[in-house]
Amino acid sequence: MTLTIEVDPDVCSAHGDCEQIAPEVFRLGDVAEVIGTGPDDLVAEAARACPAAAIRLVAPDGSQVYP
Numbered sequence: 390m391t392l393t394i395e396v397d398p399d400v401c402s403a404h405g406d407c408e409q410i411a412p413e414v415f416r417l418g419d420v421a422e423v424i425g426t427g428p429d430d431l432v433a434e435a436a437r438a439c440p441a442a443a444i445r446l447v448a449p450d451g452s453q454v455y456p
Contacts (some may be wrong), residue, residue, distance in 0.1 A: 392432055392454060393447040394423045401443035407435040 394414065401420035407413045414427040415435060421443065426432075436444035436455050446455040 390429055390448060391426070392429050393449075394426075394432055394436075395445040395447065396423060397443045397445065400441050401439075402441045404440050405442060406438040406440065410435040410438055423432050 390453060396415075398420045403417055403420055405417045405421075407421050409418045410454050411427050411431050411434070413425050415421050415431060416424045421439075422448055433446060433455060442456055444455070445453065
């Protein structure tokens with residue numbers, strides 16, 4: 390499964406945990422932005438590490454996987 394990654398810029402507090410875990414997927418500026426892809430387990434780990442819960446993961450069928 391390849392997850393779609395969405396970052397809510399209104400919720401992101403730019404803590405940078407996602408970039409620390411998956412620098413090939415996230416880049417931190419004023420807020421985190423998605424710059425690439427990675428294995429689903431790595432992306433899920435980065436999403437769970439976000440203290441602001443600003444990262445949403447969506448399955449190919451459109452169902453929300455996280456949060």
